[in-house]
Amino acid sequence: MLFNSYEFLFLFLPLVLLGYYGLLLQKRLRLPFLTVASYLFYGWWDYRFCSLMLISTLIDYVAGKRIGASGDKRIRRRWLTLSIVSNLSLLGFFKYFDLAARTLNHAFSFFGAAEPFIPLLHIVLPVGISFYTFQSMSYSLDIYLGAAKPARSFTDFACYVALYPQLIAGPIVRYRDLAAQLVERTHTLAKFSLGITFFVLGLAKKVILADGVAPLVAPAFEQAAPGVFTAWTGLLAYAMQIYFDFSGYSDMAIGLGLMLGFRMPQNFNSPYKAVSITDFWRRWHISLSSWLRDYLYIPLGGSRLGPGRTYVNLFLTMLLGGLWHGANWTFVLWGGYHGVLLALERASGKRGLMPRAPLAMRRAATFLLVLFGWVLFRAGSLAQVAAMFRGLFGLNGPGGLIRAQIDATPLPYLLLLVTLAMAFAARNTWEIKWKNSWGLALFLAGLFIVCVATILVNTSSPFLYFQF
Amino acid sequence: MDSLDEKERSWSQGRARAYAVLAVVGAVWMIGLVMDWYLRFAWFRWQQRLVFRPTSVRTMAQPPDLYVTNWLPERRGGDLTRLVGLQSFSERFEQVRPAGQQIVDGAGFRNLPAPPDLAHPIVVVGDSFMAAGEPMTNMFPLRLAELSGLPVYNRAMAGVGPFLSLVRFVDSDRFKNRRPRIMVWGFIEREAVRHGFSGMVYQLDIRDRGVKPAEQYELSATATRVVWPELAPQTLKQSLPDTSVLAQFSYRLWSRLRYALFGMITPDVYVSSGEVEGHRLLFLRRKMKVYAVDTQELNLADVTDAVRYTSEFLARRGVRLVVVLIPDKESVYRELMPAHEQQAPALPLSSLDDLETHIRAEGVPVVNLLPTFRERAKRGELLYWADDTHWNERGIQLAAEETWKVVADLLHENEGKLPP
Numbered sequence: 001m002l003f004n005s006y007e008f009l010f011l012f013l014p015l016v017l018l019g020y021y022g023l024l025l026q027k028r029l030r031l032p033f034l035t036v037a038s039y040l041f042y043g044w045w046d047y048r049f050c051s052l053m054l055i056s057t058l059i060d061y062v063a064g065k066r067i068g069a070s071g072d073k074r075i076r077r078r079w080l081t082l083s084i085v086s087n088l089s090l091l092g093f094f095k096y097f098d099l100a101a102r103t104l105n106h107a108f109s110f111f112g113a114a115e116p117f118i119p120l121l122h123i124v125l126p127v128g129i130s131f132y133t134f135q136s137m138s139y140s141l142d143i144y145l146g147a148a149k150p151a152r153s154f155t156d157f158a159c160y161v162a163l164y165p166q167l168i169a170g171p172i173v174r175y176r177d178l179a180a181q182l183v184e185r186t187h188t189l190a191k192f193s194l195g196i197t198f199f200v201l202g203l204a205k206k207v208i209l210a211d212g213v214a215p216l217v218a219p220a221f222e223q224a225a226p227g228v229f230t231a232w233t234g235l236l237a238y239a240m241q242i243y244f245d246f247s248g249y250s251d252m253a254i255g256l257g258l259m260l261g262f263r264m265p266q267n268f269n270s271p272y273k274a275v276s277i278t279d280f281w282r283r284w285h286i287s288l289s290s291w292l293r294d295y296l297y298i299p300l301g302g303s304r305l306g307p308g309r310t311y312v313n314l315f316l317t318m319l320l321g322g323l324w325h326g327a328n329w330t331f332v333l334w335g336g337y338h339g340v341l342l343a344l345e346r347a348s349g350k351r352g353l354m355p356r357a358p359l360a361m362r363r364a365a366t367f368l369l370v371l372f373g374w375v376l377f378r379a380g381s382l383a384q385v386a387a388m389f390r391g392l393f394g395l396n397g398p399g400g401l402i403r404a405q406i407d408a409t410p411l412p413y414l415l416l417l418v419t420l421a422m423a424f425a426a427r428n429t430w431e432i433k434w435k436n437s438w439g440l441a442l443f444l445a446g447l448f449i450v451c452v453a454t455i456l457v458n459t460s461s462p463f464l465y466f467q468f
Numbered sequence: 469m470d471s472l473d474e475k476e477r478s479w480s481q482g483r484a485r486a487y488a489v490l491a492v493v494g495a496v497w498m499i500g501l502v503m504d505w506y507l508r509f510a511w512f513r514w515q516q517r518l519v520f521r522p523t524s525v526r527t528m529a530q531p532p533d534l535y536v537t538n539w540l541p542e543r544r545g546g547d548l549t550r551l552v553g554l555q556s557f558s559e560r561f562e563q564v565r566p567a568g569q570q571i572v573d574g575a576g577f578r579n580l581p582a583p584p585d586l587a588h589p590i591v592v593v594g595d596s597f598m599a600a601g602e603p604m605t606n607m608f609p610l611r612l613a614e615l616s617g618l619p620v621y622n623r624a625m626a627g628v629g630p631f632l633s634l635v636r637f638v639d640s641d642r643f644k645n646r647r648p649r650i651m652v653w654g655f656i657e658r659e660a661v662r663h664g665f666s667g668m669v670y671q672l673d674i675r676d677r678g679v680k681p682a683e684q685y686e687l688s689a690t691a692t693r694v695v696w697p698e699l700a701p702q703t704l705k706q707s708l709p710d711t712s713v714l715a716q717f718s719y720r721l722w723s724r725l726r727y728a729l730f731g732m733i734t735p736d737v738y739v740s741s742g743e744v745e746g747h748r749l750l751f752l753r754r755k756m757k758v759y760a761v762d763t764q765e766l767n768l769a770d771v772t773d774a775v776r777y778t779s780e781f782l783a784r785r786g787v788r789l790v791v792v793l794i795p796d797k798e799s800v801y802r803e804l805m806p807a808h809e810q811q812a813p814a815l816p817l818s819s820l821d822d823l824e825t826h827i828r829a830e831g832v833p834v835v836n837l838l839p840t841f842r843e844r845a846k847r848g849e850l851l852y853w854a855d856d857t858h859w860n861e862r863g864i865q866l867a868a869e870e871t872w873k874v875v876a877d878l879l880h881e882n883e884g885k886l887p888p
Contacts, residue, residue, distance in 0.1 A: 001701060005701070005705075006704065006705065006708060006712070006715075007699075007701060007704055007705075009497075010500075010501055010504060010505070011699075014497075014501055044701060045701075188476070188480065189487055189490060190476050190477075190479035190480040191476050191479075192490055193479060193487065193488070193489040193490045194472075194475055194476055194479055196489050196490060196493050196494070197489055200493060254472075258472075263472050263473075266471065409726055409729075409730045409732055410730060411730070430471055435478065435479070436479045436488050436489055437488055438488045438492070440488065440489060441488040441489045441491065441492035441493060442492060444489060444492070444493050445492045445493050445495075445496045448493055448496060448497065449496060449500075452500065452714065452718070453714075453717075453718035453721060453722070454718075454722075456708065456712070456714055456715040456718040456719070457715075457718045457719055457722045459705050459708065
């Protein structure tokens, strides 16, 4: 279930908190309880997905234990390989099989094959599989690298993998960051209050801002020839939607973690204020970029093997990072685009591409580059990418309105202005230095009411059929 | 993570206010939570869907011939004005339904009192178009009875669609003991989608193969149990508008705000660009969405197959099926739609003409009301309530007349061939 749903806010969360704090005064029951609750949370989509997560968990638990217990480098390596191969196979099969099959069929038909060579399986992508396989893999990697010790028990580890706050959309908490907290963590009212604050602010980012500007996005990306106004509002709206959606979800996860006593790492740090693409990747989805840095870029050699190899490593890391986002070549293109930009910045030295330009201009230029990247990210096909760029550069003319725009209130446009102001001028959730006070409490309560009302309005368009 | 530590430390200081956020947000959340779930059970009786009790299953025994008369007061407004939910807006469209009496028989259908052993040669099944009328004298079955001079039994069910009504009737004792000669089955254009028909064929097929329907329905119905699928995300979400005070309150509030701030009503309803008999009409957009987005849904071959199967199923039991195709208000008054609605690409005027051709080709008697309704509409006649998706007195009368033309021929041609 999603955090911004009735069943989570009004069924799952209260029951879990009640169980966690009320019924389970026996502290050693808390992790098993959380594990079961997290599997329920996950199984809500489709109970069959739970077995996948369990398999991934089991393999990594055993591999981690063996790696930790053995002093023999070869054995350690063998178990690490098993862990990585099995996780990547799970991910590869469920996420990328159809893409690979389609691509190969396409290639074979190019060489004259009449029939599709590999049948498409139309696999339903298990929610969050990209997140939990990476998280689960980080366990065996951390033990192999000596950054963590094997988990105390299977329950501890299963709880770490399945922990519902970060299960489906991150942050990708590495095992080394959570290991100590699984054994010992504190539960204080201050922590719980802070958790509520993060959760409500994250909920508002997602429900009011991200969902609020969303109606502007589809008309731009789904038209064959979007006009210049539609294309730019659509693209800006998408940039705001993806940021507030994703960072809102991360804030909610951090808030929910705090309510259970866990501290999770920051995932977004005002990415649109970045002054270069390198800076952008230090601020955007930090848990993923640091995961890729530690477990992919550095093992590939990082920047230790000379400049040429560094550029290749950067490019490869971003290419794979792009592919991680989804099974479509547009994501690979997006990753490659960022890889090239990163390599270019690296080549131009530490001071970046425009060292003498004023800060505002560097920010604007970076944002523009990021925006062009989002076109690749959001478009479903290369044809759509082309249509969108034509629209952005005014080659489609001013363009007309479509039904979705006629029906829409002016609210999304107002919200777009609000989100732009917030992304560029306001402090982010982590920078705000609010004190716990009655004023803040009333503000959050009001925000929470607006969010719940918005969720209910969006999910409950009246069902007219009952009258027929 | 240091930053979180810091925040937490600073929040632990200042004892008096340390609990502020927790207390206020927690209280708001708890009040919403407890109130909504309490009312869901106490007021909306959601538990009747969530918990299955064998005793709550209606037995299929012959209901007592008991008639209940309800007096309905004068009412204003229809389902579309209710959907908009804005008094100040709806007033301009609302029409008055006169007060009148509503008689319901022992099985819950709107029929006038009749001797218990009276045989009805014609039975009407279908949805609210066939079942209901405002007031009762404006009902399709009654009009058909007037025209034919024969007793017509109303078995149509409002609120559950046209399929269940037919299947339930086939299961009833009335069908076994006092079989009609003609069954008039009407459904509205927007219901002519594949899945509803396939479901009905499945149900009829079970009966054809001799499996007792009661066993099918009540196979696992011997003990009280929780119906877990009611908690599944999609089902729970769909139940919210009907069972959650918070959802209803939020929806109304947003409707008012949208109207007050932007002068806009719900995008599901829109206003006609012209007038009929001095009324501007409200239209339902849902239909347009279905047709524009999901033309696959309307698979004519599947629908026709299902109709043919149903007709054969009934013919084996000595009953002739007559299908009545009821056009949507939006199809009949298409010219009154705003320009951007009309130009929706590749939208057929209506699917009913095609459907009629297909069904006729299978040899099933069919009444397509679209041409007559279109013709009358062009003459400026109002055949539907301005504020409702349903037809009005004149629409019902016209439908009954058109149906009677077909039914009369069938009765005449089958004279003596069918059991009385």
